[in-house]
Amino acid sequence: MADFDAIVIGGGLVGTAVAYGIARLGRRPVLLDEGDIAHRASRGNFGLVWVQSKGIGVPEYQRWTRQSSDTWADFSKELLEETGIGTGHERPGGVTICLSEEELDKRRRLMEQLHIEAGETNFDYEILRHAELKKMLPAIGPDVVGASYTRYDGHANPLFTMRALHAALLKHGGTYVPNARVESIQAAPNHFVINAGGQSFAAPRLVLGAGLGNKALGEMVGLDVPVRPVRGQIIVTERLQPVLPIPTLMMRQTVEGTIMIGESREESGFDDTTSPEVIHTLAQRAVKSFPFLKNVRIVRTWGALRVMAPDGLPIYEQSSEFPGAFVCTCHSGVTLAASHARYYAQYVMDGALPAELARFSTKRFDVRAAA
């Protein structure tokens, strides 16, 4: 049996960020990664570090997202210094493009509501009409009515981010165990023994960072984690000269030149394939927003499964039955990576989540469904 300070289950962006954060504190985590049969949301995501439109009606979520977005540049710099791997993070601001007056009006009301709810966090935004937006994004087409803009938005390369996190985890003395599907958990308050991949691991802390796997794992340590898959589909183009200086909610150009197009949401169970209808709708909206795309080649499409709670918020909780066991799950593994590494890891090692994360507790699900 190998003893550690913490066991983190899940080798994607969430689990690896928390494990790296623990190692960064000088503690000894072990990261258990199931393998390529896992659903691997971190291999399929879009790569926005996105603030605008998140947390309507839940100011705690707006603040938590914003804090991570504000931390990202420093987080990325640290990863580069420690590992030599760049995450490609940029924060040029971002826009949500509207193709009708109705969309723009709805958008304006949403942004104003976020502004009011932000309180002293001070959420600045602009609603840009076509002409102003064209100065920022010259490639927009005539059907674009306007957009909402905030300076808080940005993007990063999710795969380089994950590689950097893995490298940084090892550099700080963390242990990574691949092909380690969890077979059993023996839980006692602040004492966990896990059998995974034919080995045993023990630690006083346990973090569930296994995405859709958290539902079943949670049951083993008294945590209710009602996450379900929500499919997103993505289109990837050939590499082009820089043409999108800032990301939009549905489109971003990587530093390598590729344009990624996404924004779909479907209830498709665990089916992570693509469908012609959705790809068609995405492509149509993309071409309407940026007509030059009609002559651009698509090199790849894929589907991936978001990890979604019933209300779309992250789930952060410590088990009351088995203190020391925490769950950390969300559908924004890129955006929240900085906060998971810098803050959540600290809370886990302190043994308590702070009041500002209480809104993300599983207790919010303890409401009887209306008949």
Place this chain on the structure above:
Amino acid sequence: MFALLPDNPFERITVHVDGNTVGVPPGFTAAAAMLLHGASSTRTTPVTGEPRAPYCMMGVCFECLMQIDGEPNQQGCLVTVVEGMRIERQLGKCKVDE
């Protein structure tokens, strides 16, 4: 570097490889035409500008990207030559007409 297997030398398709008019056997791909006519590199990468050349010749590796009849980023190994085809190296990132 490359030579033709014995074939019928009277069957040739005329194409333009980087501006030079050359003949290649029917059924040849644009990538093969470029290699046959001495190109050691058929593109430069969009990120670092490194020279690259066709590798898998079966549509998988995307190393053979070239401009064919003015269309950028074509997989040269998947395009069969036709009379008068213009085949050019793909230099760096594709330009966009805005």
